[in-house]
Amino acid sequence: MVGTKKKILLVIDASDYSFEIAKYISEIPYFQKTEAVLFSVFNKIPESYYDLKSDPRHGKTIRNIEAWEAQNRRSLEEYMRGAERILLDAGFPKDNVIVKIRDREKGIARDILKEAKAGYNAVAIGRQGISRMGGIVLGSIATKLLEQLVFVPLMVVGKDRGPEKVLIGVDGSDGANRAVDYVATTLGGSKFEVKLLYVIRGGTEDYLNGVVKEIEGVFEQAKTCLKKSGFQSNQIKTKIITGVRSRAGAIVEEAKLGNYGTIVVGRRGLSKVQEFFMGRVSNKIIQLAQKNVVLVMN
Secondary structure (H helix, E strand, C coil), rough: CCCCCHHHHHCCCCCCHHHHHHHHHHCCCHHHHHEEEEEEEECCCCCCCCCCCCCCCCHHHHHHHHHHHHHHHHHHHHHHHHHHHHHHHHHCCHHHEEEEECCCCCCHHHHHHHHHHHCEEEEEEEECCCCCCCCHHHHHHHHHHHCCCCHHHHHHCCCCCCEEEEEEEECCCCHHHHHHHHHHHHHCCCCCCCEEEEECCCCCHHHHHHHHHHHHHHHHHHHCCCCCCCCCCEEEEEEEEEECCCCCHHHHHHHHHCCCCCEEEEECCHHHCCCCCHHHHHHHHHCCCCCCCCEEEE
């Protein structure tokens, strides 16, 4: 519907990484115009445990479990208030910040996916968040979300989450084009630097020369899009890397060498015609770029 406010889902838990998500979003003026929903899945005690409450042999154990659950909920609520305060202090209108805590139903990843289907324009999750609540490691959560959250962009936020320099993996695919469009929309008119990066493993000299000529056209198209949104020519850089063994490794290394806080990639590249699933590259980038924000475009 025209005029409907855009929404971003920030997945929060009782960990410092939750604050990194809020800080990252708070530093980008575009998101202050959106509705930021702080969302958490709480691991409530299974109902089956309460069936033991009437048994004197288990009464003390159940009371201890209840106390543990209550403490975890208080801790989570405290972190939610802290994340909310970060957004409000950054200038978010109070009506644009919503806190939601849902008891776990089908599993953390599936419950996040269910919420994400309620009209969100992006989902942000901390790299090591989630793990303190119930002992579930982020790797399994991020992998499930990467595989199934194909209808909306996914941000995985690390400790060095500064958005001041952004590296975009481009190849002319629809996903890569959407990555450029997303950066143009969210950061257009800002002071941030953007580098457009194309990585190719190798090939004959003639093949590489042909690819270089083709990708120059892709670069020009991307630069035109960024400039229309407010980026200046001196804020946009381009680079082609050839002869590497790992696309993901090359992208992460370039981000490290150039101090790029955010990496943006498409879910699928042009190589899908060769039955190469770009998701494997984006998944590997998430695993390797532990300090960065990694944004995977649908």
